Amino acid sequence: xxxxxxxxxxxxxxxxxxxxxxxxxxxxxxxxxxxxxxxxxxxxxxxxxxxxxxxxxxxxxxxxxxxxxxxxxxxxxxxxxxxxxxxxxxxxxxxxxxxxxxxxxxxxxxxxxxxxxxxxxxxxxxxxxxxxxxxxxxxxxxxxxxxxxxxxxxxxxxxxxxxxxxxxxxxxxxxxxxxxxxxxxxxxxxxxxxxxxxxxxxxxxxxxxxxxxxxxxxxxxxxxxxxxxxxxxxxxxxxxxxxxxxxxxxxxxxxxxxxxxxxxxxxxxxxxxxxxxxxxxxxxxxxxxxxxxxxxxxxxxxxxxxxxxxxxxxxxxxxxxxxxxxxxxxxxxxxxxxxxxxxxxxxxxxxxxxxxxxxxxxxxxxxxxxxxxxxxxxxxxxxxxxxxxxxxxxxxxxxxxxxxxxxxxxxxxxxxxxxxxxxxxxxxxxxxxxxxxxxxxxxxxxxxxxxxxxxxxxxxxxxxxxxxxxx
Amino acid sequence: xxxxxxxxxxxxxxxxxxxxxxxxxxxxxxxxxxxxxxxxxxxxxxxxxxxxxxxxxxxxxxxxxxxxxxxxxxxxxxxxxxxxxxxxxxxxxxxxxxxxxxxxxxxxxxxxxxxxxxxxxxxxxxxxxxxxxxxxxxxxxxxxxxxxxxxxxxxxxxxxxxxxxxxxxxxxxxxxxxxxxxxxxxxxxxxxxxxxxxxxxxxxxxxxxxxxxxxxxxxxxxxxxxxxxxxxxxxxxxxxxxxxxxxxxxxxxxxxxxxxxxxxxxxxxxxxxxxxxxxxxxxxxxxxxxxxxxxxxxxxxxxxxxxxxxxxxxxxxxxxxxxxxxxxxxxxxxxxxxxxxxxxxxxxxxxxxxxxxxxxxxxxxxxxxxxxxxxxxxxxxxxxxxxxxxxxxxxxxxxxxxxxxxxxxxxxxxxxxxxxxxxxxxxxxxxxxxxxxxxxxxxxxxxxxxxxxxxxxxxxxxxxxxxxxxx
Numbered sequence: 005x006x007x008x009x010x011x012x013x014x015x016x017x018x019x020x021x022x023x024x025x026x027x028x029x030x031x032x033x034x035x036x037x038x039x040x041x042x043x044x045x046x047x048x049x050x051x052x053x054x055x056x057x058x059x060x061x062x063x064x065x066x067x068x069x070x071x072x073x074x075x076x077x078x079x080x081x082x083x084x085x086x087x088x089x090x091x092x093x094x095x096x097x098x099x100x101x102x103x104x105x106x107x108x109x110x111x112x113x114x115x116x117x118x119x120x121x122x123x124x125x126x127x128x129x130x131x132x133x134x135x136x137x138x139x140x141x142x143x144x145x146x147x148x149x150x151x152x153x154x155x156x157x158x159x160x161x162x163x164x165x166x167x168x169x170x171x172x173x174x175x176x177x178x179x180x181x182x183x184x185x186x187x188x189x190x191x192x193x194x195x196x197x198x199x200x201x202x203x204x205x206x207x208x209x210x211x212x213x214x215x216x217x218x219x220x221x222x223x224x225x226x227x228x229x230x231x232x233x234x235x236x237x238x239x240x241x242x243x244x245x246x247x248x249x250x251x252x253x254x255x256x257x258x259x260x261x262x263x264x265x266x267x268x269x270x271x272x273x274x275x276x277x278x279x280x281x282x283x284x285x286x287x288x289x290x291x292x293x294x295x296x297x298x299x300x301x302x303x304x305x306x307x308x309x310x311x312x313x314x315x316x317x318x319x320x321x322x323x324x325x326x327x328x329x330x331x332x333x334x335x336x337x338x339x340x341x342x343x344x345x346x347x348x349x350x351x352x353x354x355x356x357x358x359x360x361x362x363x364x365x366x367x368x369x370x371x372x373x374x375x376x377x378x379x380x381x382x383x384x385x386x387x388x389x390x391x392x393x394x395x396x397x398x399x400x401x402x403x404x405x406x407x408x409x410x411x412x413x414x415x416x417x418x419x420x421x422x423x424x425x426x427x428x429x430x431x432x433x434x435x436x437x438x439x440x441x442x443x444x445x446x447x448x449x450x451x452x453x454x455x456x457x458x459x460x461x462x463x464x465x466x467x468x469x470x471x472x473x474x475x
Numbered sequence: 476x477x478x479x480x481x482x483x484x485x486x487x488x489x490x491x492x493x494x495x496x497x498x499x500x501x502x503x504x505x506x507x508x509x510x511x512x513x514x515x516x517x518x519x520x521x522x523x524x525x526x527x528x529x530x531x532x533x534x535x536x537x538x539x540x541x542x543x544x545x546x547x548x549x550x551x552x553x554x555x556x557x558x559x560x561x562x563x564x565x566x567x568x569x570x571x572x573x574x575x576x577x578x579x580x581x582x583x584x585x586x587x588x589x590x591x592x593x594x595x596x597x598x599x600x601x602x603x604x605x606x607x608x609x610x611x612x613x614x615x616x617x618x619x620x621x622x623x624x625x626x627x628x629x630x631x632x633x634x635x636x637x638x639x640x641x642x643x644x645x646x647x648x649x650x651x652x653x654x655x656x657x658x659x660x661x662x663x664x665x666x667x668x669x670x671x672x673x674x675x676x677x678x679x680x681x682x683x684x685x686x687x688x689x690x691x692x693x694x695x696x697x698x699x700x701x702x703x704x705x706x707x708x709x710x711x712x713x714x715x716x717x718x719x720x721x722x723x724x725x726x727x728x729x730x731x732x733x734x735x736x737x738x739x740x741x742x743x744x745x746x747x748x749x750x751x752x753x754x755x756x757x758x759x760x761x762x763x764x765x766x767x768x769x770x771x772x773x774x775x776x777x778x779x780x781x782x783x784x785x786x787x788x789x790x791x792x793x794x795x796x797x798x799x800x801x802x803x804x805x806x807x808x809x810x811x812x813x814x815x816x817x818x819x820x821x822x823x824x825x826x827x828x829x830x831x832x833x834x835x836x837x838x839x840x841x842x843x844x845x846x847x848x849x850x851x852x853x854x855x856x857x858x859x860x861x862x863x864x865x866x867x868x869x870x871x872x873x874x875x876x877x878x879x880x881x882x883x884x885x886x887x888x889x890x891x892x893x894x895x896x897x898x899x900x901x902x903x904x905x906x907x908x909x910x911x912x913x914x915x916x917x918x919x920x921x922x923x924x925x926x927x928x929x930x931x932x933x934x935x936x937x938x939x940x941x942x943x944x945x946x
Contacts, residue, residue, distance in 0.1 A: 060708060
């Protein structure tokens, strides 16, 4: 019977996953140390204070901005102060996109300012703006039906994100494509600008920005998100046969590539220091709000997880490496540069963990792996390991997406893990002015630090490697 | 035994409230007609279409604005078209306050635009704005403690509205005093401007405006609400010892009194036309969003309740009068003018109903009455009547606040009723750009129309008057 076959039988029988011969199960082997880590983290940690420093003293941190440079300097100083090894900035070239002033207003049927955020990477408008009629479509099919009627118009994609449900989770992935590809699609039909309904299932007149791509578009037209309220208003007016005209003004511009950096620090392994477990979040954010959920919190979780282990004098066999990525939001430059610069090390990257789904009550971890067999084995092992997180109710293991910054490592066979949380409200804050630090529950932050510290420690210390059955 | 004594005994014994001798209970007497009204309303009504017209074609409607004039003309036309009697505009003088351009930005510790809405009635700043240090207090006691340190500063009242709970309901009344009185209080300590944390228990970077009063203040200083996020940010920065400086610019100005009107229409009573049941909402709103919940929905409920009865050819003994108040938000001019102009009629106002708590699932009605005995009797009778609303789950009767526009009638002994609903989310939208029509559930609107139509019909047709035991 193949290893996968054995695994399936074991899973069906509900038997515990065996570890290497005569070894105790991982959840037994690491019970004491895991308890120690969780108790120590819950008793005292610096995550909240650091999150407040990053969010309040520096604020949002778009790639190539002065504030991202300040955040990089801040993170290096904190990691040095916490006594970590190999603290360094690893250079990355990143795009510098500047929003500038922007506005949109109804001209017909009546004058009214609307709420917008230009999409990251968009071109601007002429200084006098673009004034044009608006046509509304829900999706690609309706754009096709519109056909020539889109020429010279501003096309609005009014595609509502379905509400979060326990069964289906968030429907971000299904809805975000209009934000990413809308400009290219609309330009192909002769549109002069594109508007998209903000990608959220709940709004209090809050616009949501995010990345867009021109791809192979022949013309680059300005692209902006508008608040769901304004999108719904325009859609209702058009349905009732009203002519809708808006003026869109955007100073947005691309200022080329500029230097930035991933921030790195280590707790060197005691026996196999060349083998690495990465724990990570991304330090850049959009240029609105404070990027608190997305992803200051993930950075602080990784930083503080390492510091908790160091304060406890827990040194696992392998190296745990914090990486705070740059340029997740508009390019993935940090993740790509890391995979390139560390390519020779990647076979020894036994796991890479990212926290990039905000900061809510932790639920467990997802595992992604280029190899289906290793993924299946890995999820079973992860299920066993995560029993250790019962005190913080983060025991679930999923097979699935781990984190955007980890994608470039994926093709090198690195097992990638994502810290998963209750995401029911995440997309209310995502990429908005409302992503601010007081939206975060300090108790959730603490639990996430503990979850990341325990999993990193076990993966860095366990006898085999995640995804390898009996290594 | 007194009538109240009898009532209390009956209530304790759980007996049904008796109606006049040999009369069937009101819930039996009006069972068939109530069922007819509810079924007809649920089957078809124009409330939603009218709400959309008012909100989308006209938008927000501040007292003295051109858009409020448009809304008055629109309401008159709709009421005429629906065939009502005595359709008219009753003149009211209202204040005209103009917001103008406004902005606030952090200067220290770092430049950052903040989100604000000037408070209605506030004076403006000099054109260059007011730049000053900010001191944060939570309440009057902390302002006293601040003492002389407030002089020359901008005082921020950062008093968070406690979250809605089933037990305590909303805590608006407890929190709104800083918005109303903050300027006077801060000016008395030498402050140069006042900021208040927006009065809401949940925000997505949404500022909440509302009325403020200078009262007997010696100096009138500019007053603005800022988003809860910015209020919390400034409070955290001050707690951490950071100096906070902002620049506040407001063009706000008072343009004196201008003509406006209450809109009135009637379904004349068949037997006692001089006796009146008022059903009402207020047509004015703040100058942001669409004033959909507050209170376009209340107006549409009253308008459509009357039209439902007319379409069904149901003419009660007494007159039902729709009143769409002007100037509820910043003066109560409409309510005061009505009580004055109709003073001689008020002894024959058997009840006045207002819907002004947004549009959510109806729960029942509150009753307010200047006379405690009549209030107690009235609540017992109301409990009996509201059995009729079981099909729409609006059967609860409360003793308590009915509606702001009805207050001036209160001292004349008019029984006042407020349509009560699930208010758990109302203060997310209240006085904001997010108070837009798509926040309203059409099914809730329909149920509220039915609730108002049934209660108005019964009060206008029943043998006695609400609050009079065996009349």
